Amino acid sequence: MKFGVFYVLECRDHDFRRAYEEMLAQISYAEQLGFDEVWLAEHHGSDYGSMPSPQVAAAAVAERTSRMRIGIAVSNLTFDWPVRVAEDYAMVDVLSGGRLDFGAGRGYQPGEFHNMGVGDRQDVSREVFDEALEIVRGLWSKRAGEPFSFHGKHFDLTEVDCRPTPVQRPTPPIYVASISPETFHLAAAQGYNLLVTPTLMTLPELNRLVVDIKRSLITSGRDPLSLDFPMNWQVHLADTTEEALANVAEPLSWYYRHVLDLVPSGPRAPHTYERYAELVAASEEAGGPTLDGLRDAGVVYAGDPAGLVAEIETLYEETGLQHLICWMRIGGLAHEKVLRSLELFAEHVLPRFHDRPPVVPRALRAEVAAIH
Template sequence: MRVGVFLFHESRNPSADAQVIDEAVREAKLAEEEGMDAVFLAEHHFDGNCVYVDPPTFAAALAMATSRIKIGFAVLQTSLYHPLRIAEQISLIDNLSKGRLIVGLGRGSMVNLHEYSGYQIDPDSAQDRFEEIEQILLQSWTSEELKHQGKYWNFDVPMMLRPRPYTKPHPQILRSVASEGSISAQARQGRPVLMAAATAAGAARNVEAYRKAAREAGLSFDRIDHAIAESWVSRTVVLAPTDEEAHEVGLPYFRQMQTYRAAQSSAFEAMVAKSNAQPAPPVLCGSPESMVEDFVELARTGIGGVSIRFRTGPMPAEFSRRALQLFMRDIAPRIREVAPAPAAS
C-alpha cells in the first residue's frame, strides 16, 4: 500500500498565512524525506480552511521543492475553472514535475457555497460544468486542435494546447466519490477513484460496492484489481506517542477545526452534529499502537494508497510533523507488507 500526506493547513488569522504556507511546504518536503509516496492538496477559498487556496500554483511550487514524491489534487474544484486555463496549468505542472501528477477531480464543495458566490458560478450547474470540463481536458491533451461545442463552452482554435503533457497521453485522472451511487458509476467504467473513509470498515464497504458494480458491468477481475490498486482513500488522524496525549492535546485541535468550519457553513455544522452524535470519536485518535491494526485492515481491502491529514485546526507544525514521522516509523512498514484480497475472492 502506498502512503501519502494530505496537506490541508488551516489559517484563521491572515497575518499568519505566510508562516502556515511555509509550514505546508516543509511538511511536503518532510514527507518526501521520510519516504512517502505522494502529497495531496485540497482546495478551498476565502475562509482560511486551506491556506494555500490555489492547488495548481502550490503544486508548481512543490514540483520545484521536491524531486521524487508524487503530487496529487484531492481535489480540484473543477467547476470553478475555465477548462482551457486549467488544462494549460495541469500540463505545465506535469512538465515541471516530470510526470509526478495525480489529477483528482471533483465538482466542488456543496458545503461551502460562498466559493460559488465568489466565482459567480451557480452551484446547481456544478455537476454539468464538471462533466464538460473533464471532457475538454482530455480532448485538449490528446488533440491537435482546440475544438469544442458544449453547454457552457464553445471554441474553435486551429492550434493545439501548449505545453503538451509530459505524461503520455496525459496525467492520471481520478474522480472524487462520496456516495455509493458515485462509486458505482465510476466502477462500471473501471476508473480509479479518490474516496474518504474514517474507518477501515467504511473503506471496505466502499471497495465492496465498487467491486460489485464493476462485476455487474462485466469487468474482468484483473481490471477490477488494477483500478482499486490505483485508487486512494483519504483519512484524518490525530497521532501522538501516547493515547493520552493524542486525546488530551491533539483531539482538541480537531474539535476546534470543526467549530471553525461549522460557524461558516450550516451544511458543515449539520455534518459535525451527526458525526459527534456517534459513540466513537469522529476521527482516528491515539498512538501508533492503537491505530496500526485499523490501517492494516485498510490495506487488506486492496485499495492502492492512503493519504493522511495529520494537521487539523490550529495544531502546531511540530505536532503534525512528529505525527508524520511516527506514522512512517511505526505504521507504514506494516501496511506496505500487507497482501490485499483480490477481487476474485
C-alpha cells in the same frame, strides 16, 4: 501500499506565510521519511483552506522534492475555464518531471461558488464538472499543435490547443472525488480512479461503498484492482493514545464546527447536494460532532502507532486498501506535533505495509477465484 500526506492548509490566525512555510517543510520532511506523495486541496474565501491555487503550491513542491508524486485533491472544475486548468496542470507535470496525479471535483461549499462569481452554477455543477473534465482529458490527450474541439451545454470550444502538453501520456492519472454513491459508480464506470474519505461519512459506510464498486467491476468483466481508491483519512499519532487525543481535541473541534457551517444545509440545499444537508441535520440532531463520536465512527484515527497498524491491517483485508493519504495537519495542528506524527508513522507503519501487494477485498475473493 502507497502512503501520502494531505493539505487543505487551514490558517486560523491568518499568518499565511508561516502556514505555507510549515506546509513546505512538512512535505520535504515527509519525502525524507519515505512517504510516496503529497495531495493539495483547492479552497477559497474562508479559514477552512488557504490554497486557492494548488497549481502554484504544486510548482513550489516540485522544486523542493525529487521523488514524491504531487497529487491534487482536488481542482474544483466548476470555478474556472477548463482550458486554463489543463494548461496550468500540464505545466506542473512538466516542471515536476511527470509526477502529477490530477484529482478533480465539483466543489460543495456555497460560499466558494459565491466567492468565485459562479453561484448560479451550483445547481448544475455535476453537468459543468462532467464537461470540464472531458475537456481537460481531451486537451491532454492531444499533441501540441493538434487542435481540440468540444461542443456542450456549458462549454463550446473550437480548435483550441494546450501548451505545454503533459509529460505523462496519454494523460496524467485522473482521480474523481465523491461522497455520494451515485458519483462513485458513475466515475468508476467511466474508468476514473476514486478519491474517497470518511470525513463526511462513517468508515464502515465508506468501506461498503468501495467493496460494492469493486464487485461491480467484477460483474462487468473488469479487474477489481484496475482502479485506484486512495483513502484520505484524518490521522494523528503520538507516543501514547492519551497524548494524541489531547493534541487533536481542540483542532478537531474547530475543524468540524467550521466545516459544518460551510457545507450546503437546510431544505434549500442545491440540487445534488442533498447528502450534505442530511449529514448536517444528523449532526445537529446528535448534538454536534465529538472526538469520541468521530473516533467510534472511524472518521478520525488519533492514537498510538500500534493501534493504527491494526486498523490498516483490517482495511487491507476487508477493502483491499492499497493507498492511504494521511491528513495530519488537522485544523492547523501545531507544526512540531505534525512532525512527530510523521516520524512515528514512518518508523512504525511504513515498514509494515510499504511492500504489501494489492489484494482483492476478502468478501470478493471467492468471486474472483470462480472467474479464474
